[in-house]
Amino acid sequence: MEKIEHESLEAADLRKQNHLDLAFASQSALSDGRFYYEPMLEGHPEQSDMSIQLGEKTMRYPIWISSMTGGTSAAGPLNKMLAKTANKYGFGMGLGSCRVILEDNTYFDDFNLRPILGDASPLFANVGIAQIERLIDKGQTSKLKALVDKLDADGLIVHVNPLQEWLQPEGDLIQRSPLVTIKQLLNEIDTNIIVKEVGQGFGPESMRELLKLPILAIDFAANGGTNFSKLELLRNEPLKAHYEDVIALGHSAYEMVDFLNKSIQELGSERKCNNVIISGGIKNFLDGYYLTSKANIPAIYGQAAPFLKHANESQEALDTFAEIQIKGLLMAQKFLKIR
Template identity: 50%
Template sequence: MTQDRKLDHIQLAFESQTGLMEHDQRFMYEPLLAAHPVDGEQAFLFLGKMIRSPFWVSSMTGGTGVARKINENIAQACREFGFGMGLGSCRKILFDKTYWADFDMREIIGPDQPFWANLGIAQVESLLKDKNEQAIIDLVGELRADGLIVHVNPLQEWFQPEGDRIERPPIETIELLMSRMHLPIIVKEVGQGMGEASLKRLLRLPLAAIEFAAYGGTNFSNLELMREDPAMQEMYQPFAFVGQTAAQMVKSVNRLLQEIGEPQCRQLIISGGVKNYLDGYYLTSLSQLPAVYGMASAVLKHATNDYQELKTYIENQLKALRLAQQYLTLNPEYDGA
């Protein structure tokens, strides 16, 4: 009733005041130029497939037994809402099928959505050294994945008590991998992002995409440090706070495009510290290359329970994203990172 609504307004007027500290200066709010969004999605081409949402569920989990339900929920959401999924590290199923069902999601996600396998740079380096790249080809083929994500994680491997030692610069391993097979490849970090020199080398390769996994979200180097003894934690803790944010990386890529001209890699997955739809909208709008935005921990939180919880979360995120697309444009005067 109108009377109840007006009473609510009076009671909430003081509580609803906003301050300058919370002001989001990334956007210009334009209330006059669009109607409310209507239901419906506009498909666009990304990673060779038509997707309906500029969203990506970043590589997270697998090989633990309990991960199967999580991945099933995520794959089902990808199918329903039209976006892509990267698996967690598939190392455990390279030569042992015990946990195969945790990763085997093609039937659930369906044939039309991007679905990518994942291996670490240390495992790729070892397989190439043994001239066993066929194991990678078999993994991707048996999963019916669209290609391989290679996660580059030298700090995580160094801090991990069971970690492998990387014997050559990862860029050399990636170039060798691409010279020996014709699988589509995505390269990503694991929570600390990459500087301009690394991005420049990757942009010059015919990669399917670069995924940022930037500083500001789940940081696997820090995660591994938490598993170390206190002396090691104290020694290496400063490394947990170095890296590049997603906004810094977008701006780096934009600058590099002016320097190198037409890159061979022309698609980005912007992830790392993306907390919600406004972060994703801002970063993908800022990017001069076609981009989707990735979220990991927020999705994982809702994917651990029943599917309806995850569905509701993603549905609300995408509705809010459409609202942002209608009324917000980038603020040209904003220069924050």
Template identity: 30%
Template sequence: MAQSRKDDHIRLAAAQQAQLTGAPNAFDDVDFIHHALAGMNANDVDISARIGPWTMPSPIYINGMTGGTDTALPINTALAKAAAATGVPMASGSVGLALDDPATAESFTVIREHNPDGIVWANLGAGRTLDHAKAAVELLDADGLQIHVNPIQETVMPEGSRNFSAWLELIEDIVSGLDVPVIVKEVGFGLSAKTVQQLYDIGVRIVDVAGSGGTNFARIENDRTAHPSSVIDAHARFDWLEPMGLTAIDCLLDIAGVRELATQPDLTVVASGGVRNPLDVVRAQALGASAVGLAGVMLRVAMADGAAGVTEVINLFTTRIRQLYALLGAADAHALGSTDVVITGPSAEKARGRNIDVTRFADRVRI
């Protein structure tokens, strides 16, 4: 059943990405103020990024997606080969399936096999123990562990767990007992500033806000159930939970609005969820993200064009990001955080509802 669910996730996530291509989302609420003479030489731009202890050649990484099935094996192989060729970090899909059924491990271990010297993060769902975390890291000889929290998905999933009460304590056990850094992320419904503060208080120093706007796992779980054949069946579904959550922009603005978090020098915030193009990457960085994760974009390319296609797209993203830095006059990521942006639309409206002053982002001109 678990393997069948993973194959459903791949199929339905790819279908969603086809529908999302070119569609507007919250990143469009972030507009750079154009200063026509601010530009610089692209050759003088440094787009390297840091996530915790890791230095990356560019501010992008391949986020956790899949594993555990025959369908997943060529996808992870393609992603791992591209990560090795470009030097970007890569996270696996949840290795919980491999821990429960070792026969499925090959679709995960190919990541390290094809990327022996790169930055690899194992991925595991919240609710697992420290022993599970150690086993996940060992399985991939991973440099770090990505823990995903997915209460909305678990609520919608017919076979999901609805006991979330122990998650924070279990994450704290893992953070204190694991020898590698831990990244905590959502699965597409966002991490609020309150949640990030809770995580920071138990020792988590890297968070991926993983907001809505990309792959919607509530919709995937709804689509996995039988189509309603009656009024009662229709009410048994969770269609009304699909819009729930925070976008990556919501999360970044929320975190920026909490001084205690925004000024913590040892907290690394990265962003993902609905990232479509290099401009979205730079938008997220301008609002405080140290780096940006790509999943849906990479999944479609990996399925269609394999490792060569993923490598080409990563290189294109890297080139375009460098050009955008130069256009904006940002010599590095720190300078990008001083560029002027206007926040409009639903993102601005929701921020105002949380008493966050978005106008301050529009007046950061460097003299």
């Protein structure tokens, strides 16, 4: 950012008056106890290498646009805006559930983002565990590989959502442990697999078992962000009064980082998964920086609702939000140390 070399007397006078006017409003009694603030050690950075590897792709920044939606009239334009931003800044991106295009290409254009995203950034298709269970039972897992291929995706996200399906009026109940299904899937198709939740996160035993699988990454989708179980309960009026407390079940991203680090220590060479996407309640770059720094394996942070909110405004608003994340991460990297 270019600085003005010489400030006029009038501009300086206005700036100082602003300082006086805002002094009382600027007082703060709180401090962020997650960090040590170290102002003595670095200058203002112009840029910094924050790139991170995910599979065979290198992201320029450790930021993931989390899975949202597709197959509606509004979804296509929003997905394309998100892909443009991911391409511009080198973010990774997960598609919303691709179930609707497994066998019918009516809505394919909503999901066909590789031409917009470009080849450099990771893009992942997304199918639910209940659908994968049925495809395995029918001997049709080749449809999943075909889905990945036609989207020119880097792999498949498997979203594990038993609580959502249980609360959904049209929900598909799963018949087996998701671990059994994912192990079968790994044996039947050759593609990168990411396993994610949809708003409750994973408890310590689930985290431990996932880390033992040869999957590319675990996407937390922790309690605290967009909660698809809550979304379904809002659609299911007869159950709403009886199951509202169920929505509080699950684990925060902070808890899950602790589960992750403990399991890494305990598993040793048994661990096969080497990446995580920390998502669910990540409100800003400070949350992202703190949690990815605390994780003991390579980590990126994901957001869904904040990106969607700005995409609903305009492409310019979305890009501005992305730049704020990047500049904030750069500041944090230079001046903040994790406690």
